[in-house]
Amino acid sequence: MVTKKILDILSTVTDPEIPVLSVIDLGIIRDVMVNDDTITILVSPTYSGCPAMDMISMNIKLALITAGFHNVQIQQVLSPAWTTDWMTESGKQKLKGYGIAPPVGKSFDKMYLEELEVACPQCHSTNTTVISEFGSTSCKALFKCNDCKEPFDYFKCH
Amino acid sequence: MHLNINNLLSLADDALILGHRNSEWCGHGPVLEQDIAISNIALDYIGLARNLYQHAATLINAGATEDTLAYLRDVIDFKNHLIVELPNGDWAQTILRIFFFSQYQRLRYQQLLLDTDKQIAAIAEKSLKEITYHIRWSTDWVLRLGDGTAESKARMIKAADYLWPYTEELFVDGFITKREWLATIEPVFLEATLALPSTKQLLQKGIEGEHTEHLGYILAEMQYLQRAYPNSEW
Numbered sequence A: 001m002v003t004k005k006i007l008d009i010l011s012t013v014t015d016p017e018i019p020v021l022s023v024i025d026l027g028i029i030r031d032v033m034v035n036d037d038t039i040t041i042l043v044s045p046t047y048s049g050c051p052a053m054d055m056i057s058m059n060i061k062l063a064l065i066t067a068g069f070h071n072v073q074i075q076q077v078l079s080p081a082w083t084t085d086w087m088t089e090s091g092k093q094k095l096k097g098y099g100i101a102p103p104v105g106k107s108f109d110k111m112y113l114e115e116l117e118v119a120c121p122q123c124h125s126t127n128t129t130v131i132s133e134f135g136s137t138s139c140k141a142l143f144k145c146n147d148c149k150e151p152f153d154y155f156k157c158h
Numbered sequence B: 001m002h003l004n005i006n007n008l009l010s011l012a013d014d015a016l017i018l019g020h021r022n023s024e025w026c027g028h029g030p031v032l033e034q035d036i037a038i039s040n041i042a043l044d045y046i047g048l049a050r051n052l053y054q055h056a057a058t059l060i061n062a063g064a065t066e067d068t069l070a071y072l073r074d075v076i077d078f079k080n081h082l083i084v085e086l087p088n089g090d091w092a093q094t095i096l097r098i099f100f101f102s103q104y105q106r107l108r109y110q111q112l113l114l115d116t117d118k119q120i121a122a123i124a125e126k127s128l129k130e131i132t133y134h135i136r137w138s139t140d141w142v143l144r145l146g147d148g149t150a151e152s153k154a155r156m157i158k159a160a161d162y163l164w165p166y167t168e169e170l171f172v173d174g175f176i177t178k179r180e181w182l183a184t185i186e187p188v189f190l191e192a193t194l195a196l197p198s199t200k201q202l203l204q205k206g207i208e209g210e211h212t213e214h215l216g217y218i219l220a221e222m223q224y225l226q227r228a229y230p231n232s233e234w
């Protein structure tokens, strides 16, 4: 019961860089452990250097304290390494609605971005080209649409 | 295999110093996309350095934190390889260093996956995904500049000649052999129509604290705030 309540609260905590995604949508919550009045939350960072991670941990604590859980510990889990496979389906839909192309296919592998069919989040054309493997944040790449000519962010498979 | 604390600090120092060097490009990249790319790569390195320093701090104890390790050690205490502390130079030298170092790093971190210290293995697992991006990105640039214009090729040759002696040091601690590293470099150089420079052995060892003059300048800039205002926080 408590765990369910905590998960509901977590689904209101969003990524400061992509505010439509909750930490649940992102798939970075690995476990919630309740031990009497102590709550331990296991979080997997998306990228090692993601500057949003410290803020996300703080926001999780704040949300839980506001809801009356005062003894909250956040533990970072590096293994297994976070993958976009853990992102929820609804999270992917929200990304698309927000104008960011969601990750295509499963898991990070040797596949090059040039070989992917990434649909333009504006006009849905798959006639798109990669501009840069690194976008405005670590988790995104830059693409452009050859039909509607709009540049857009693609959330990389990782 | 189990790493000693100097091996661990060497990994962390490599990541911090190369991250710092790459961050010097932030706002100065040749085009916006590449400025963003190299700043992202710098962030990956600094994130990796934080993970390694945090872990080292728990092993060292005695009040060590990621911040004391990064900001309160002096030149002689740093165990990074010399190649990461060299100045950025031009874009050719910058991307070639990332290429050389990332190829070494991939081999090294694949070994670390099997380390008996589970936290080190976990850090390696996390970082290998990011290292793969750095290899792809820098390989693209080596091909583009090496097999590009007369000017870009000349700059690549100059960068390779400059960096080459420092690559020797990557193999002196015996974790990675030069042969396995060369096997990752040669095919890309061949495709980029670049010749491998002739090897000159460099005797100075950054991993034993014998640094070039450049590291002192990096630390002076990077550590200034903690030295001038001890224990200050954001």
Ligand SMILES: [Zn+2]
Binding pocket: A120, A121, A122, A123, A124, A125, A145, A146, A147, A148, A149, A150
């Ligand atoms: Zn379009």
